[in-house]
Amino acid sequence: MSDLDYPADLRYTSDHEWVRVGEGDVVRIGITAFAQDALGDVVYVSLPAVGDTVAPGDACGEVESTKSVSDVYAPLAGEVTATNAALDASPELINTDPYGEGWMFEVRLADTSALDGLLDAEAYKAGLS
Amino acid sequence: MTTATSGKTSPLHDRHVALGAKMADFGGWDMPIEYPGGGVVAEHTAVRERVGIFDVSHLGKASVVGPGAADFVNACLTNDLRRIAPGSAQYTLCCDESGGVVDDLIAYLKADDDVFLIPNAANTAEVVRRLRAAAPEGVAVTNLHDDYGVIAVQGPKSDEVLDALGLPTAHDYMSFVEADWQGRPVIVCRTGYTGERGYELVPRWDDAPALWDALVEAMRPFDGMPCGLGARDTLRTEMGYPLHGQDLSLDISPVQARAGWAVGWKKDTFWGKAALEAEKAAPRRLTRGLLVTGRGIPRAHCAVTRDGQQIGEVTSGTFSPTLRQGIALALLTPDVADGDTVLIDVRGRGVEATVVKPPFVQVQVRES
Numbered sequence: 001m002s003d004l005d006y007p008a009d010l011r012y013t014s015d016h017e018w019v020r021v022g023e024g025d026v027v028r029i030g031i032t033a034f035a036q037d038a039l040g041d042v043v044y045v046s047l048p049a050v051g052d053t054v055a056p057g058d059a060c061g062e063v064e065s066t067k068s069v070s071d072v073y074a075p076l077a078g079e080v081t082a083t084n085a086a087l088d089a090s091p092e093l094i095n096t097d098p099y100g101e102g103w104m105f106e107v108r109l110a111d112t113s114a115l116d117g118l119l120d121a122e123a124y125k126a127g128l129s
Numbered sequence: 130m131t132t133a134t135s136g137k138t139s140p141l142h143d144r145h146v147a148l149g150a151k152m153a154d155f156g157g158w159d160m161p162i163e164y165p166g167g168g169v170v171a172e173h174t175a176v177r178e179r180v181g182i183f184d185v186s187h188l189g190k191a192s193v194v195g196p197g198a199a200d201f202v203n204a205c206l207t208n209d210l211r212r213i214a215p216g217s218a219q220y221t222l223c224c225d226e227s228g229g230v231v232d233d234l235i236a237y238l239k240a241d242d243d244v245f246l247i248p249n250a251a252n253t254a255e256v257v258r259r260l261r262a263a264a265p266e267g268v269a270v271t272n273l274h275d276d277y278g279v280i281a282v283q284g285p286k287s288d289e290v291l292d293a294l295g296l297p298t299a300h301d302y303m304s305f306v307e308a309d310w311q312g313r314p315v316i317v318c319r320t321g322y323t324g325e326r327g328y329e330l331v332p333r334w335d336d337a338p339a340l341w342d343a344l345v346e347a348m349r350p351f352d353g354m355p356c357g358l359g360a361r362d363t364l365r366t367e368m369g370y371p372l373h374g375q376d377l378s379l380d381i382s383p384v385q386a387r388a389g390w391a392v393g394w395k396k397d398t399f400w401g402k403a404a405l406e407a408e409k410a411a412p413r414r415l416t417r418g419l420l421v422t423g424r425g426i427p428r429a430h431c432a433v434t435r436d437g438q439q440i441g442e443v444t445s446g447t448f449s450p451t452l453r454q455g456i457a458l459a460l461l462t463p464d465v466a467d468g469d470t471v472l473i474d475v476r477g478r479g480v481e482a483t484v485v486k487p488p489f490v491q492v493q494v495r496e497s
Contacts (some may be wrong), residue, residue, distance in 0.1 A: 066169035
């Protein structure tokens with residue numbers, strides 16, 4: 001597990017997703033190194049539509065590997081403002097660069113204070129062991 | 130991601146742990162699913178393009194020995210052993226009297242009084258029990274599950290890898306040679322479950338680790354990979370090869386699974402003959418291939434519909450690394466024809482697919 005990293009500048013959920021806070025109230029969301037490793041080769045990703053309103057815990061997409069499928073959950077409430085179209089043709093980006101080119105979607109938060117309810121890297125890692 | 134299970138372990142277990150393989154239960158055995166540095170797609174591609182080795186020591190091994198052993202096996206299992214000569218192996222089925230499949234297995238005809246069987250891991254004890262109960266005086270049926278390992282060497286570079294070990298190669302598809310490797314007996318059978326040219330090696334249990342290590346070294350120049358059961362499943366599904374428990378079972382007969390080619394219909398007797406002959410006239414469902422044309426990956430038990438009517442369900446489904454599309458085997462009503470368009474219900478979403486005749490990818494096993 002030592003080769004899997006969890007950047008300190010991200011927030012995390014117990015569903016193995018990460019949240020990157022950017023400019024203003026828009027956050028970027030993806031799955032963690034642990035999640036992509038557990039899934040194995042990702043071969044198909046479905047994402048919410050831009051304009052969708054999501055609530056915390058909503059199953060709003062799927063990430064599927066050769067072996068299994070997992071729901072993608074909205075970690076926070078808000079409106080979907082962007083999705084990563086590159087994943088259509090290259091779903092393996094989730095394996096090769098889960099925190100970078102393998103990002104999944106962006107949400108304009110309804111309430112930025114909800115970020116405080118997410119885990120930091122240390123707390124997320126503690127939950128894995 | 131190594132998960133501790135209480136399953137039985139192969140003679141190569143230490144090798145898999147040292148490589149950091151992801152392990153999972155398969156038929157009661159703790160087996161490698163994929164290896165670091167590989168993964169299902171890379172391991173699959175290694176076998177299609179180069180070579181890969183698989184530990185399949187979980188497979189069962191059993192012997193049927195004694196005067197008339199081959200005739201006895203022939204009177205039980207479906208395929209006709211008289212179609213092959215000693216030195217050849219045959220795919221066959223162990224059915225019950227209702228025509229349901231207890232197991233599918235490979236029978237190695239060593240001699241008229243000596244047949245070696247490779248059943249599936251989870252079914253070995255039951256196959257042995259049924260044969261033993263039926264065996265005539267003088268024919269011994271012995272479960273040798275833990276006496277042998279099994280290593281599959283599969284892919285276009287298989288011959289080069291075996292050559293490097295001084296093992297025999299290029300014998301006919303489905304034939305085997307009882308060879309010697311460094312003074313240890315190894316059966317080299319030209320069989321496999323991938324659709325590629327390849328071999329299954331059957332060493333003694335305790336000789337398996339040294340043979341594995343030698344194969345790992347020998348495949349290095351060819352960029353070969355150790356491959357897990359994940360890739361084995363995608364490879365076999367691309368070929369349309371059935372997996373017992375999914376595509377064949379006590380509830381799915383060889384007639385339904387279109388494995389009638391492995392039934393010796395003209396034989397006087399075999400288990401399930403009457404039921405299968407009766408079913409053959411009008412099977413209620415038949416296995417078909419489904420090539421997904423939309424986006425999504427079918428999985429076992431996904432419902433299949435046509436014009437809004439359910440016409441069956443998926444028995445095996447996966448992502449084809451070769452085609453980069455979803456593929457499936459499905460049991461459908463018999464009026465379905467190749468070329469028909471159907472919908473597969475993938476977790477509530479209708480995914481379009483075309484009915485096709487497997488294999489999904491060209492078979493290479495018989496090339497000389």
